Amino acid sequence: LKKKAKDYEKQANQVKMAAVLGAGIMGGGIAYQSALKGTPIMMKDINRDGIKLGLDEAKKQLSKRVEKGKMSADQMGDVLNNIHPTLNYGDFGDVDLVVEAVVENPKVKDSVLRETEDVIGEDKILTSNTSTISIDRLAKNLKRPENFCGMHFFNPVHMMPLVEVIRGEKTSDKAVATTVAYARAMGKSPIVVNDCPGFLVNRILFPYFGGFARLVRDGADFQKVDKVMEKFGWPMGPAYLLDVVGMDTAKHANEVMAEGFPDRMKDEHKSAIDVMFEKDRLGQKSDVGFYQYK
Ligand code: NAD
Known part of the structure; x- marks a missing residue:
């Protein structure tokens, strides 16, 4: 089994730059955790107020670490420099993996995922943080469903270690392996589950x-x-x-x-x-x- 896991891991692409869509409760937490653990991340929302909320959340968590003596003010600055706020998909050219974390509405998610697919490279990985919508249902409207899977974080992101990586019917091993590797790079404990209502934890x-x-x-x-x-x-x-x-x-x-x-x-x-x-x-x-x- 260990050998099988190793072979599987070899298929992962390294995520050097990530992106999160939606800077709300979850998006802000995902951006913070990725930046903290050293993977730069673009954070996109539809307006500046949304982005401000996401950045404020990251600043709040980082200030707590500085107060507790867990990091210096300089280190806090470095982590914040790893979060790149944007309102434009045009900035997604170098992104290896995207986590969609917009509102839990299938129509909004469909359009956001399609728009993203059009601007990222053909071999790049697209994931959704949906808590309830079927991954196969979301994959139906995509051109490259093999590059798509669920990446389900729990709230609050910085405290909850588990991440469910949800494999849809058409998801490739490479997409799963890359998402698992990114979750690990974020300091999380990923598990791979099949697509079904509630996934595993719920x-x-x-x-x-x-x-x-x-x-x-x-x-x-x-x-x-x-x-x-x-x-x-x-x-x-x-x-x-x-x-x-x-x-x-x-x-x-x-x-x-x-x-x-x-x-x-x-x-x-x-x-x-x-x-x-x-x-x-x-x-x-x-x-x-x-x-x-x-
Ligand atoms: P939220 O309402 O706090 O944030 C959603 C953000 O998406 C808002 O900032 C909004 O401006 C932005 N947005 C809306 N349309 C957009 C678009 N077209 N492009 C970019 N940004 C857009 O929601 P949340 O609680 O962070 O939930 C986000 C996702 O995470 C949902 O799918 C939810 O089911 C899932 N989730 C939530 C929790 C939780 O406990 N809150 C836990 C796990 C998963």
Whole structure:
């Protein structure tokens, strides 16, 4: 097996310059992590405000490292110089791998991926950070689906080690190997999974959220459930985790999972996630979810 893995790794192209599309929560985190670990990255958004948000996030994380004595102000400057903000695809000439991290909307992703494919080299790798959209579905509109796969990071990117590399039906070994190598260069632990609703982590996580929601429906106190799960050894309980993920994101992912696995996920009752969403209690992003943040 080790030999097989080595042969496989040989197919990877080195990523000397990366690009991320979308400078939001995830795009900003991906740019920061790539720059920190030494791979320069272009960061594209549709407007300057978006880019500013992404850069501010990188600056915030780097300032924390300087305060803790983990890096000098000069080193912080070097890392920031590795992030190249842009509003133009025209700057993508030297890019080896692109991570698409724009809003979770298939139509927007389709057009962004097509536009990118037109400006990068024919042998360059295109990936998507989608949490729920099928990789084969996104690949359908591409000219070179063999160069495309999923590269699914978790939030917050700088803290979460796992990256799912999702192989679509037409994805080549080279695309997977290059994406795995880039994830490793970013200091992450990649796993390769096939394309299916929820990929791997969300197939575990969402049934767990479903179990939590049923407990709450049965009358359990969500704060007590959180405390129990912390005592069990997990860094946070399900209610707090849902506040971090965001009720809108969780509701959408839950629906995708219920459609993909009706026998396991369908529930005729409203879940706590639906109720919170209807009450606009989205979690940390709206300052109130299960818990109050302001
Ligand atoms: P976000 O709303 O914070 O950021 C999206 C960014 O994309 C915005 O800055 C927006 O201006 C930009 N954008 C929109 N259209 C664009 C275009 N045509 N070109 C360039 N930029 C464009 O969203 P997010 O939470 O960072 O999510 C991004 C992707 O990552 C989604 O696919 C989401 O499912 C996935 N994801 C999110 C999380 C999470 O917890 N937030 C975790 C894993 C994966």
